[in-house]
Amino acid sequence: MNVGVLGIGITKFGERWDQGLRELLLDAQVKSIKDANIEAKDIDALYTGNMGGGALSGQLHIGAMATENLNINKPSSRVEGACASGSLALRAGILAIESGEADIVQVNGVEKMTDVSTEQVTTMLMGAGDEELEGFNGLTFPGLYALLANAYMSKYPKLTRDLLAEVSVKNHFHGARNDYCQFRKEINIDVVKNATMVADPLTLFDCSPITDGAASIILASEAKAKELGSKVSIIGSGMGTDSLSLARRNTLTAIPAGKIAADAAYASAGIKASEVNFAEVHDCFTIAEIMAVEALGFAKEGEGYKLYKNKDTYFDGKIPINTSGGLKACGHPVGATGVKQAVEATMQLRGEAKGRQVKDAEIGVTHNVGGSGASAAVHVFKRVK
Amino acid sequence: MFRDSSIIRWRAYKDRYMLEGYECSSCGKKYFESKGMCPCGSIEFNEIEFSGVGKIVSFTQIHSGPEAFSEQGKYCVAIIDLAEGARITAQIVDCKFEDLAIGTNVEAVFRKFYKSGEKGAIHYGTKFVPKF
C-alpha cells in the first residue's frame, strides 16, 4: 500500500467557545488545503469522522457540511465508529484512493463537546458501549476501562498504580511541548493519584478530557503524491472489531481488536513491530495505553509496564509514545482524534514536531480505538526518502 | 435511545427481568443477553433460567454517573460469571466497595434502576448482592 500525505491541518484543541462545529471543521479543512498547496476543487472525495454531532449539537449530515464549507459538490460522507471515527474516515479515504475512484481525498475529524453538560457528554459517549447491557446498569466510559484496569492489574500486578500514573505524567510532559494541545502543563505521579476518583482505580488524571477540535489531512494516490512532492506516505492500514460489551469478550486483560488491527496493518505495510520508531496510541484512559503498546507488539501482554519504568516512551526514549500529548493531555475531541494522530505522525516524519521531535523518525504508527475496544484501526506512516 | 423506548418493549426483555438467558441448541454455549449468531454458526437458541448465583470477574465503583443515574451517587458495577457459564454486567448493591474483590460470590436480586422521561417511568432490573 502506498498513499501519499499531501497536507495536514489542525485546530487548537480545548474549550473552544469561540468556534462551533462548522467553524472548527472549516479551520482544519482550510489549513490542510493550504499545507498541501492545492485548491479545494482538486479534491475528489471527502470523509469526515464525527461521533456526537447528532447528540450534542443536533447536527448530523456532517459529510455535506464539509463540502458546503468548501463550496464544492464532491462525494462526501460522515464516518462513525465512536472514538475511532477519525481513523475509520482515514481508512475510507485510503480505500477510495486505492480503488482508483479518487486521486486526492480530504479526510477530516471534528467534535464539539463543551457546549453541553458533562452528564450529556457521558451519556453520548456511553452510546459507544452496549446500551442495553452496560448503559442500562449505569456503566460509564471510565467505568468500562476501570473494569479492564482492575482485571488487568489483578492478573498482572507488576503494573503498579505508580507505573499506571506514569502514562499520564509522560503524556502531559509531551503535551507541554505541543502548541495545539489542550493541557500544556507538566504533572507528577502524585497529581494523578490524588485527583478526584472517577471510577476506581481511575482518577480524573487517568481519563482523557472533554475537548473541542478538528483535524484534517489531504491524501493522494502514489502517482499524484510523487508529482506534487509528498514527504510522507501511508503504507499500511488495518482494522479489527469485537463485541460492543465487555462481558461478551474472550478477555478482559487486552483489547483484541487492537491486536487484529495492528497485525493487519503491519502485514499490509510489510513491516514488523520492531521497525516502528514511534506511535500515537489511544490513551483514552491510562490503562488503554498499556494495552495499546502490547497490542502494537512493543511489549508482550502483561509486560507493557516495563516501558514505563525508565522513560522509554518519552520523545527521546526507545519507543516514543504519544508525542502529541495523547488523548490525555492533547485532548480527545472523539471524532477528530484518529485524524489528529495522523497529523502528529506526519509532523514527526516531516521533522516539524518542534520541542518533541523524535530523532531520525522513519516509520510511525497510529492506533485508534472505538468504545471499550469494539473497533480499532492502526495505520503505518513512512517518511519518503 | 433505548432507555426511552416504549415500556412494552422493555417487558420483552426476559434477560433483564427474569434472569433468563439462552443456550445454543447446537453447541450448548450459554448467553445471558439475547442472541446474535453463535460462533458455531447456529442461530437456534433454547431459553434457560439462571440460578442467579455467580462470581465477580472484575468490578469498579462509579463516582460520577450518566444523567439517569445521578440520584444514585456512587455505585458499584461488576462483570459476573454466572454459575451456569454465562457472563453478565450488573450493579452490586447492599455492600461497601472496599469489601468486594475479584472472586467474591454474588446472588441476584430484583431492584429499581431509575426513573426516565417526563412521566417518570420507573425502570426495574437485576442487581446482585455479595454473599461473603
Ligand SMILES: [Zn+2]
Ligand atoms: Zn453454538
